Amino acid sequence: MRVTTSQLYNNLLAGVQKQLSVQSSGNEQITSGTRFQTPAQAALDYRISLDIRHAQMGVTGGLEGTAIVESRLSVSQNNLNSMSKNFTRLKTLAVQQASGQLSAADRQAALSEVTHLRTAFVNAANQKWEGQALFAGTAVDKDAFIADPLSPSGYSYNGSTQDRIVTISDTQQIISNVRGDSTAFSLAFQAIQDFETALQSNDPAALQNSVGSLTDAGNALIDLTADVGARLNALNYTITAYTDMKAHLATRLNTHEGVDVAAVVTQLQQSDIALQASYSQISNLQNLSLINFLR
Amino acid sequence: MISPSLNVASSALQAQQSAIDVVAHNIANANTAGYSRQIADIGTLSSEKIGNISFGRGVSLQNIQRTIDPIVNNALTNNGSQQAYWDSLNNGLVAVESVFGSLSSTGLASALDDFFLSWQQMSNNPQDMGLKANVQAKTSAVISNISIMSEQLASAQTSIDGQVTDSISQANLILDKIASLNAQISRLESQTQGGAGAANDLRDQRDMATRDLAKIIPIQIVNSGDNGVMIQTTNGDLLVQDDVARSLGRGAVDANGFETIVIAETGAVVSGTLSGGSIGGLIELRDNKLNNYSTQINSIAANMIFSVNQLHANGSNGTPLTTITSQETGNATLALDDVTQNAPFASQIQSGSFKIHTYDAAGVATQAGGTTINIVAGGTAPPATTMTSLAADINTQLAAAGITATVAANGQLTIAAAAGTTFALSDDTSNVLAAYEINNFFHGSNAATMQISANIQADSGNINAGQIVSATSEIQIGSNTTAIAIHALQNQAISIDGTTSASLHDRTTLVSATYGTDVSVASQQLQYRTAEADSLNRQREAVSGVNIDDELVTMIKFQRAYEAAAKVITTSNQMLDSLMGLIR
Numbered sequence: 055m056r057v058t059t060s061q062l063y064n065n066l067l068a069g070v071q072k073q074l075s076v077q078s079s080g081n082e083q084i085t086s087g088t089r090f091q092t093p094a095q096a097a098l099d100y101r102i103s104l105d106i107r108h109a110q111m112g113v114t115g116g117l118e119g120t121a122i123v124e125s126r127l128s129v130s131q132n133n134l135n136s137m138s139k140n141f142t143r144l145k146t147l148a149v150q151q152a153s154g155q156l157s158a159a160d161r162q163a164a165l166s167e168v169t170h171l172r173t174a175f176v177n178a179a180n181q182k183w184e185g186q187a188l189f190a191g192t193a194v195d196k197d198a199f200i201a202d203p204l205s206p207s208g209y210s211y212n213g214s215t216q217d218r219i220v221t222i223s224d225t226q227q228i229i230s231n232v233r234g235d236s237t238a239f240s241l242a243f244q245a246i247q248d249f250e251t252a253l254q255s256n257d258p259a260a261l262q263n264s265v266g267s268l269t270d271a272g273n274a275l276i277d278l279t280a281d282v283g284a285r286l287n288a289l290n291y292t293i294t295a296y297t298d299m300k301a302h303l304a305t306r307l308n309t310h311e312g313v314d315v316a317a318v319v320t321q322l323q324q325s326d327i328a329l330q331a332s333y334s335q336i337s338n339l340q341n342l343s344l345i346n347f348l349r
Numbered sequence: 350m351i352s353p354s355l356n357v358a359s360s361a362l363q364a365q366q367s368a369i370d371v372v373a374h375n376i377a378n379a380n381t382a383g384y385s386r387q388i389a390d391i392g393t394l395s396s397e398k399i400g401n402i403s404f405g406r407g408v409s410l411q412n413i414q415r416t417i418d419p420i421v422n423n424a425l426t427n428n429g430s431q432q433a434y435w436d437s438l439n440n441g442l443v444a445v446e447s448v449f450g451s452l453s454s455t456g457l458a459s460a461l462d463d464f465f466l467s468w469q470q471m472s473n474n475p476q477d478m479g480l481k482a483n484v485q486a487k488t489s490a491v492i493s494n495i496s497i498m499s500e501q502l503a504s505a506q507t508s509i510d511g512q513v514t515d516s517i518s519q520a521n522l523i524l525d526k527i528a529s530l531n532a533q534i535s536r537l538e539s540q541t542q543g544g545a546g547a548a549n550d551l552r553d554q555r556d557m558a559t560r561d562l563a564k565i566i567p568i569q570i571v572n573s574g575d576n577g578v579m580i581q582t583t584n585g586d587l588l589v590q591d592d593v594a595r596s597l598g599r600g601a602v603d604a605n606g607f608e609t610i611v612i613a614e615t616g617a618v619v620s621g622t623l624s625g626g627s628i629g630g631l632i633e634l635r636d637n638k639l640n641n642y643s644t645q646i647n648s649i650a651a652n653m654i655f656s657v658n659q660l661h662a663n664g665s666n667g668t669p670l671t672t673i674t675s676q677e678t679g680n681a682t683l684a685l686d687d688v689t690q691n692a693p694f695a696s697q698i699q700s701g702s703f704k705i706h707t708y709d710a711a712g713v714a715t716q717a718g719g720t721t722i723n724i725v726a727g728g729t730a731p732p733a734t735t736m737t738s739l740a741a742d743i744n745t746q747l748a749a750a751g752i753t754a755t756v757a758a759n760g761q762l763t764i765a766a767a768a769g770t771t772f773a774l775s776d777d778t779s780n781v782l783a784a785y786e787i788n789n790f791f792h793g794s795n796a797a798t799m800q801i802s803a804n805i806q807a808d809s810g811n812i813n814a815g816q817i818v819s820a821t822s823e824i825q826i827g828s829n830t831t832a833i834a835i836h837a838l839q840n841q842a843i844s845i846d847g848t849t850s851a852s853l854h855d856r857t858t859l860v861s862a863t864y865g866t867d868v869s870v871a872s873q874q875l876q877y878r879t880a881e882a883d884s885l886n887r888q889r890e891a892v893s894g895v896n897i898d899d900e901l902v903t904m905i906k907f908q909r910a911y912e913a914a915a916k917v918i919t920t921s922n923q924m925l926d927s928l929m930g931l932i933r
Contacts, residue, residue: 055887055888055891056890056891056892056894056896057890057891057896058890058891058894058895058896059379059896059897059898060379060380060890060894060895061886061887061890061891061894064886068883086452086453088452090452091451091452091453092446092449092450092451092452092865093446093449093450093861093862093864093865093868094442094443094446094449094864094865094868094869095865096865097861097862097863097864097865097866097868097869098862098865098866100452100861100862100865101858101859101861101862101865103452103455104455104458104854104857104858104861105854105858107455107458107459107462108458108462108854108858111459111462111463111465111466114466115465115466115469115470118469118470118473119469119473122473122474184474186474186476186827191825191827192815192825192826192827192828192829193825193826193827194476194826194827195476195826195827214823214825214827216818216825216827216828218827218829219472219829219833220472220473221469221472221473221829221832221833221836221837224836224837224839224840224841227833230473311452343897343898344897344898344901344902345897345901348901
């Protein structure tokens, strides 16, 4: 094929432009640390990046949710522990007061402590965490228990029958609360009420019964506390799974988007050589003309 | 008999001089775009017979020919049309790259993720006003992203339409130039008008102009008599015949909202035939690519608006309402689901019902479980519900509870509670609340009109995180069922506009992926067409290009022939001198 001078220059210029494009692309990859930046550079890879980031956001939301559940359940567990200790003392008192050796005056004296223990129990049952009632279900603005003269136990549940649900993901929701309408609370209030009545009436037989009912209520509270503990343990598995997922997604994103610096540098060096050779050839071409030999 | 040799040598001097002129013309135009190398066609003069012997009478320049390959030229014209098409499409797509974000700022995708995360965070603490303000802020960010994308695409479409008009003007200038060149070539080459030889340079200019025209619109070239060319659109509409040119212009507005391209003299529409050329690329970009992205973004907005409103309208912020007004207007006497209603989602209304729960001054439900308001849609028997009949039904059923419903002249419904009483809404199975934006989260119907509802703009505390307990009418401040349901929307496949059902996340990533794929296809096609153009240009250069070395060698040959002819004259002159010397 016949070749013209301008064609030689045009070919060299096209080569220079191609190598400059390689340089520009390589520099962009190295400075950004990523193989691509825009959907125009890699449509499907960009979409995968968005999907991974979307999943990361889901994991972030999930971890935030688990932290809230952990916080609420831990505080609930602390309060339930406190209530259980309260009941241990009440049971001790009941065993002491059931003794036939004690007088009515002794029992009136004990009644004062029981009243304080009841107040402490009510306070714990109406405990708020971050301004929200712990045991009132979704009625977080209300006291979980209110004094109720019509109730045999003297207190009735004032909260809602709905649990406080925390969203971990689209498909996973976790109950973050312990509701006050559970049997343990009603048994506890009733047992305290019965114990007070027995002390007031100085009735050893009733006091003997109170030992049993306080033991049952205390056990119910321990069971409830254990249930919360079990839920916290299960939650730990979820937290571990989400933490692992977070690490995995970060690694995956890095692997997916990250640039192979060594490969790019090698490519840039090859391009450097080609570019320098092109420049040199353009300069040489100027000398390779018949004009230079016609004198 | 010496003078004939002087004449022969003289003809040689003239012929070689002319040939060197041709070489000089070639060298002068070595870098002229579209120039075809010319060759001096030197031929012997007719011989002279003296006795039985024929004597040559020398040489003359017979003709000057340009060296061209018509097949390569045609291929260049056709490929130029395709190359310009993909070039304008590729450039146009790259110009809107910022609309679709980058890894450092993923735009709508991350704004949408943030929006749903804010709902998730609020669902965990539904009574937290700070989290409600966060939902409002993240919603504003999503709306801003969607509307900016929509505006940028619309602006790009308008700008491209301006480029179409500019390209038409450019094409018209070229059409006039071709007609003018046709006339000049015809005049110069017409033997009857005293013309002689080929108008090489004018033909090069016409070829070049034709190739330039093909880069703007796809054309067909037909050679006509009198050395002219006839140029048609691919549909066969005449653009140039001999020295007459037609011009392109803009016609009536088409379905895409832009003026068509027509042949000004006939009004024939050529827009549909523009499968090549820069105008073809611009129209593909404006009417298909960018329009498709806009449609997808509008669909994201519409699905998001209606789906969120459907859930939000059934929700409660933990505080009962004293009054509420629909944000959409309408014709109060037309059926609520009539497609001619102003409300853009009126067609989503179906037969069903919603509940109004009423409360006394103490906040106690006056009728546990609320009052059911029925909606009839899609038929005349029983009569479809209108806004007027809906208000009448509410008034009939709830007057005793202190609730009144009124319809304004513009069709807006207001439900109000008497002093000291309140109400709440729930369980809408008819979509009437979402369609007429009652207790809504979003206002609008597409990317351009999307807004946060007026109530929520006024106070983010009006964001509904929970729901009324339907059976008891109980309002619980810690209820988060609405927030959970809205959060779950992010990965739910939805479609309210006839598009393929897909989640909002998938729809968003699909826009970016579609754009990226379009750029990739355009870029690959452009590379292919550019490589083909390079190859064809090399082929053209091989035939028609000027090689300086070639020309210099040719020049030396003619120079040597010229010198030899001069030597013949000198020798003849010496011979004449010798002859004269015999006489002296």
